[in-house]
Amino acid sequence: MTNLTLRPAAECRYDAVALGEVMLRLDPGEDRIRTARHFRAWEGGGEYNVVRALRKTFGLRGAIVTALAENEVGRLVEDLVLAGGLDTSLIRWADYDGIGRRVRNGLNFTERGFGVRGAVGVSDRGHTAASQLAPDDVDWDHLFGELGVRWLHTGGIFAGLSDTTAETVLAATAAAKRHGTVVSYDFNYRPSLWATRGGRARALAVNREVLGNVDVLLDFAAYLDLDTPLAELDDAGVQALVDHTVAAHPGVKVLATTVRTVRSASVNDFGALAWSREDGLVRATDRPGLEILDRVGGGDGLASGLVYGLLEGADLRTAVEYGAAHGALAMTTPGDTSMATKAEVLALAGGATAHAVR
Secondary structure, eight states: OOOOOOOOGGGOSEEEEEESOOEEEEEOTTSOTTTOSOOEEEEEOHHHHHHHHHHHTTOOOEEEEOEEESSHHHHHHHHHHHHTTOBOTTOEEEOOOSSSSSOBOOEEEEEOOBTTBOOEEEEEOTTBTGGGOOGGGSOHHIIIIIIIEEEEEEEHHHHTSOHHHHHHHHHHHHHHHHTTOEEEEEOOOOHHHHTTTTHHHHHHHHHHHHGGGOSEEESHHHHHTOSSOGGGOOHHHHHHHHHHHHHHOTTOOEEEEEEEEEEETTEEEEEEEEEETTTEEEEOOOEEEEEOSOOTTHHHHHHHHHHHHHHTTOOHHHHHHHHHHHHHHHTTSSSSSOOOOHHHHHHHHTTOOSOOOO
């Protein structure tokens, strides 16, 4: 059993809250962005996807802390969030100037890739409302103290949007810790977010400060910037990485990450591993040759399945099996967000096959 102290559900309004940007994803389906004439609209965001799945797939109570520009696109994103079941009362609405000179909503064009053609993402998210969210825009003590939150999830994508979002992540995670809320953080390094803000060195400096408030670190292999792919390391090699990470950040209680080898855009070897001081290193079931429809959201699927298991009091091995199964299922459907059911996740984690259900 992991050494995570969870607040009782009865004293909290929310089981989980996400802090991050929610963008409008425009998906050309089987076409390419450059040749498409029609796009399907979804919502998505690295932090948001995790808590949305905790609500929609696993049935927990969730909310999103973010900001949107007050216009029709912002209201479309809100409508999609509402369809995902999350409480939108914590969204901050920014006045729109009519053309987006000062504030706007983020767009993310994503083509899925196939075979030898890799997936492509084109983000259009400069000057967004979420990137301007500042630490004092949210009453953190009210959220974590008076309303009550069992789990906060945020990550390096939101922290990388601007200097103010990095400060907001620090304020939120510090307040969560003061009030006994478990904090998970997905490193989720994106070079494009940091290219004009000091690159990887700046990202590491920001994230090192945040990690003082973090209980569960996801995507820790990306944090270490490995020369050898994680999938090629044996348990001793992985344990050495774990030891290095927890020595630098002794407050971190759980580490987890996907383990992926890309055979093609539509076939990956997919697995996951996790570590805690109590359980040691555990690996989920490997799924070699996993067929993928849309790889976006696989890591978020791992995170939400893992968090669900830990919130339910499961041991780490069970929780990471939930995460790996959910991540695999999330990549079989289009869009950022999971369409899996809890029954499907638990069945796959327990060894179910892809035979038809009639």
